[in-house]
Amino acid sequence: MEGSKYCQPESGCASCGACCGMYNWVGYSRGMVEEVLEIQTGQFLRSDRTERDLRRLKKVISENRPAPLYPVIYNCEFLGFIGNGNKRVGCLLHPGLNGGNNLRGISDHGRETCDESRCTACIYLSGAEAGLVAETTDDWYLYGLCLTDLDLTREFFRIASERVSATVSAEQVGAGPELKDIFRRYLLLKEQWPFAEKGNRFGKYYFQDGKYLIHRIDYQGLSAPESGYDRILNSLGSEFRSKAELGEAEERLDRIFEEFSRSLPG
Ligand code: SF4
Ligand code: SF4
Structure with missing residues (x-):
C-alpha cells in the first residue's frame, strides 16, 4: 500500500x-x-x-x-x-x-x-493506463476513485475500440489533447454523476449487514433491456428510478463515446 x-x-x-x-x-x-x-x-x-x-x-x-x-x-x-x-x-x-x-x-x-x-x-492496469488516469485527473480525490475502479477504465477502452473497430490504447489517448480532454470528462463522472446513490455505494459495491455485495441494475423493474453501458453505470454507482432516467444516463455516455470516435484521427 x-x-x-x-x-x-x-x-x-x-x-x-x-x-x-x-x-x-x-x-x-x-x-x-x-x-x-x-x-x-x-x-x-x-x-x-x-x-x-x-x-x-x-x-x-x-x-x-x-x-x-x-x-x-x-x-x-x-x-x-x-x-x-x-x-x-x-x-x-x-x-x-x-x-x-x-x-x-x-x-x-x-x-x-x-x-x-x-x-x-x-x-491489472498497465503503466500507460494508470499514467493516463493520473495525468487526466491530476487530483488527490478523483485519482484514487478512478484508478481503483478497473471497470471504469477498461470499459472505456473496450467500448471506444468497439465503436471504431480498432484497438484504442492509453498511449494513443495520451498523445491527443482532444482525446485526453474527453477521457478527463468521462472520469469526472465518477464524482459528478447525477444518478449515483451517495450513501452506501462504492462503485458497483454496496454494503449490507457487514457484507459487501455487487449491485445489479433491475432492468426488468425498469421495463428496459440491459444497457450496453451496464458495467460503467454500476461503476458510477447508478440507481435509477425510471426507464427515462436510465435513457438519460445512456444518452450522456453516448455523447461522450460519439465525440471520442469523431475525434480519433482517421
Ligand atoms: S496510511 Fe496506509 S500505508 Fe500508511 S500506515 Fe496507514 S494503512 Fe499503512
Ligand atoms: S494505488 Fe491506491 S489502492 Fe492501490 S495500493 Fe496504491 S494506495 Fe493502495
Whole structure:
C-alpha cells in the first residue's frame, strides 16, 4: 500500500490512499474526506512521533470520525496530506516523511503489509493506463476513485475500440489533447454523476449487514433491456428510478463515446 508509482505518481496532484480507507465513510464526498485528512494531518504534525504519542493519537482520531461504510476495511488514522500545498494524499508514517524512520508498524495493517501490498489496479492496469488516469485527473480525490475502479477504465477502452473497430490504447489517448480532454470528462463522472446513490455505494459495491455485495441494475423493474453501458453505470454507482432516467444516463455516455470516435484521427 502506498509506495508504488501507481500510489504516488511522480508529478502533479494525483495520489492515492484508497486501500488505507480514504473513501470508506458512509456518504463520503470530497468535502468529508478532505476534513478527515486535514484533521489527521494536523494531529500528526503536532505529535512528537514517539510510539506513545502515536498510540494516543490513533485512539483520539478513531473515536472522533464519521461512520465507516464497511467496518471490515481499516480506515487508517495516519493517512493525510503529504505535500504540494495539501494537494497530495499519502502515508504520514512513510520513512520519507520521518527522517528515514518507518513508523507504519503502528497502523492496524502493520508495516509489512503497508510496505508491500499492491491493489488490483497495480496488478491489472498497465503503466500507460494508470499514467493516463493520473495525468487526466491530476487530483488527490478523483485519482484514487478512478484508478481503483478497473471497470471504469477498461470499459472505456473496450467500448471506444468497439465503436471504431480498432484497438484504442492509453498511449494513443495520451498523445491527443482532444482525446485526453474527453477521457478527463468521462472520469469526472465518477464524482459528478447525477444518478449515483451517495450513501452506501462504492462503485458497483454496496454494503449490507457487514457484507459487501455487487449491485445489479433491475432492468426488468425498469421495463428496459440491459444497457450496453451496464458495467460503467454500476461503476458510477447508478440507481435509477425510471426507464427515462436510465435513457438519460445512456444518452450522456453516448455523447461522450460519439465525440471520442469523431475525434480519433482517421
Ligand atoms: S489502492 Fe492501490 S494505488 Fe491506491 S494506495 Fe493502495 S495500493 Fe496504491
Ligand atoms: S500506515 Fe499503512 S494503512 Fe496507514 S496510511 Fe500508511 S500505508 Fe496506509
